[in-house]
Amino acid sequence: MMLNFFALRWIVEFNLSQIIFVVTAGLLLCGAIARFGFSTVANENIKRILAYSGHVCAFAFQAWKSYVLIAVMMSIGLFLRTTELIPKFLLAPLYMGLGLALFLVSFLYYRSFRRETAN
Template identity: 40%
Template sequence: MTLSHLKPTVPKCWLFAASGVMWSAVGIMMCTTAIGWLADGGMGRGMAFSAAGLILAVLSVRWGFGRIAQKNIRRLRRLPDRGCFFAFQAWKGYLIILAMIALGITLRHSPIPKHFLAVAYTAIGGALFVGSFNYYRHLSRLIRTSFRRRDQRHTLPE
């Protein structure tokens, strides 16, 4: 028995779904954390910091996270029709995730005021959430294409 039998193999569409769900979940978690921090600081300050975070999120999607998602989608498209479930993220990406988790823990326990951290959390969380729709859009295309192919195979000749 080889180790390849232990690898959780799934259809490629599951890799796109896993990527989208992961990006959405982390984005929502980060934005929720930021909202909690901003709620403690009063409404006026919270709105200003929220607006700053949202503006940075839009810019981050446009010039950062959107490009990362597109690069990952191109990588996933090159994979075979079935692959290891954990391939939804490149191995280098797992190292970046660990570094970002460590940075987040460090920042949360730093003396930096939470309302300033909320801007960064909103920017990154919002960018991840919006960037996740790149994966959902591609997943939708895969599913539509799959149904079209299936329907073409099952059509009766006239």
């Protein structure tokens, strides 16, 4: 949600043609990232979660390397936001794509949880 908040906060400063570009590019990136990136990771995590028995640490749902990747991505995002190395006009579609993809892929977890609790 935070990534989407940043993108929306930047979008209000753009003109109409920039808004159309940002939203279109963001939605296209969302589809690609969700389908070819995050859904694969989510499905692997779901398999890992379902293989556990008994009580498990809340952070065990992801592989340790995923936490390293998250830290690197957050650091890069913070760097890009604060240095303005890339204009917000080009950064907004990336933030929108990532934020929406994370949101959409979260439903894979919800669906799996609902199936498991129904059994």
